[in-house]
Amino acid sequence: MPKRKPAQKQVLTQKLRDPRLLQQIRDGPWDEALRAAATCDPKWRLEGQNSMYYAAARKDAKEAEQLCQYLFRRLHRAPSSQSDNWSQSPLFYAASQGHTELCRFFVNAFKTDIHQADEKGETALFVAIRKGHADTASFLLRCGASLGARNKRRQSPYSICSPEVLQVLASRVEDWKEQPHASGKRKRDECRAEGPETLKAWSCKRAKCHEEEPVVMQKDHETVTENDTHFVTNLHAACLGKVRQLEKSLIVDQANLFQNELWCQACRVKDYCDALGAFADDRIAVKVMKQIVTSTMNTRSIVLVAVDKATGHVVGYCHADTKKNDLLIAHLKVQFEHQGCGVGRLLVDATEAKAFQRGWEFDTASLFVLRENSVAVRRFTTMDFEIESETLDSLVCPLSRCYRMVRTVQKLRDASRQHIQQTTRTNGEKRDVETPINSVVG
Missing domain, CATH: 3.40.630.30 (Gcn5-related N-acetyltransferase (GNAT))
Known part of the structure; x- marks a missing residue:
């Protein structure tokens, strides 16, 4: 097979790195989003964000999860970018949309740091609580996210929590609060919250x-x-x-x-x-x-x-x-x-x-x-x-x-x-x- 000329490579690269592909992944109809995910360069980053970020920000939870899993396979199951120009990972965008299962995918498959803070000093839990996604917040807490973490304005996820979200979290406290640590290795889905026992x-x-x-x-x-x-x-x-x-x-x-x-x-x-x-x-x-x-x-x-x-x-x-x-x-x-x-x-x-x-x-x-x-x-x-x-x-x-x-x-x-x-x-x-x-x- 004849080698492509430099000019041809440049044209192909431009096609694979077209910002419109990222927009289609996030906002386009499902069939267009799939084609864009298959076409774009999965490692290319625009303002520090690759296609995984745009897939995570898609409004439909199931579609977002399917796109992220597909892009993950295209990356040969290797972790992609975990920090964009705002020091956020794809987990932030999944949390912002309230995609709880996608958050689980990022935490388990990507090994995303649950405590990663962005340029404002905020974690993904801040985003989920500010957007009113109580289910996602409960999951992040179970993964070890902290209600006492402070941003650069000295606010915490707890202090900015709305009464409605706070009521839901209180009703589910047994699911996400620190559990007595049994001997042996932790299981994947075991609660990882730190609380009074860890402090003691x-x-x-x-x-x-x-x-x-x-x-x-x-x-x-x-x-x-x-x-x-x-x-x-x-x-x-x-x-x-x-x-x-x-x-x-x-x-x-x-x-x-x-x-x-x-x-x-x-x-x-x-x-x-x-x-x-x-x-x-x-x-x-x-x-x-x-x-x-x-x-x-x-x-x-x-x-x-x-x-x-x-x-x-x-x-x-x-x-x-x-x-x-x-x-x-x-x-x-x-x-x-x-x-x-x-x-x-x-x-x-x-x-x-x-x-x-x-x-x-x-x-x-x-x-x-x-x-x-x-x-x-x-x-x-x-x-x-x-x-x-x-x-x-x-x-x-x-x-x-x-x-x-x-x-x-x-x-x-x-x-x-x-x-x-x-x-x-x-x-x-x-x-x-x-x-x-x-x-x-x-």
Whole structure:
């Protein structure tokens, strides 16, 4: 057979890559759509989208599924493009049309990432819920999609959910919520949702650097502040594992504030951590803290630990950063048994003193507290923090609905000076420890 001339090849390529073929696949009559699917180059992409995208966007569910399966065979069952110019996969277009079975095809045959986020930070679950496709949303949740994932506007699939779709999801919660994990390998159709059980297992898993409980000896030249029962000092490498466990318990404390909410039944650990300013991966979290400890440069972050004088054990920590003349208390966590003893105030005052010692310039100290954490708001108010603003947008993810509490530098200096001179309260004094005191950044 004679070889085609370059000009003939170019003409043929142009015919196979005609944008009108893609339009026929999506919008044309069924017979024209079939011919277009058989004619077009299945690997050719227009704005990052090949013919599979246009087939997935076809309105008729059965026709869309048949076209996608046919194109899949034309690709010799090899995965096609999973990301277009908007960072979306064909799954997004199937979810937008409410094609549940086609979504199943993409997840099982294409191994499409259910958590893939587009340029707006939204997953396919966002698209299905926004379009009102409750059946498709239920399927995606069963595949492991998260109701707590946040887009770039801090919205979540749950927060944008219409009452009608929410009612359907609530009625089917037993189908898509996290299931007790049986031993052995997961089956293909088994529910993959992450919920309270996964979060609990994550919090109980210790970082590799965490061995035995470290004992910290008090050294005058390293002590930042102290009272009769506790002292605050710099974070040492030996305490990284313990601080990581405290950080994990901080995340769980915040999650427990919403334990009766529907969205908690399908929310990934990563989404909790992303919203609350932490890392889900132990290795990354410990590495970041270790860099703060070992850095010889004047970093813009501080991590201090509170130590029980009686045992030498770390019982709390504070992580702060400086941004635009503000000392931002990113994380503050005190172990449950030591709450109500003034350890939280001691940590805040020590962090402020350490920041001044480093020569940081700031006019205020601030922190973010979840609106549901009323006890924390009350406690920080006693430390001279005042509510400056709050998140009022009802479409914002519940994990991002916070109060921003602020106190001025002068109040900080006065409070720090007075508190260091005070002794801790007696054991007989009443303590309110019903809800853990935490500060989190959303």
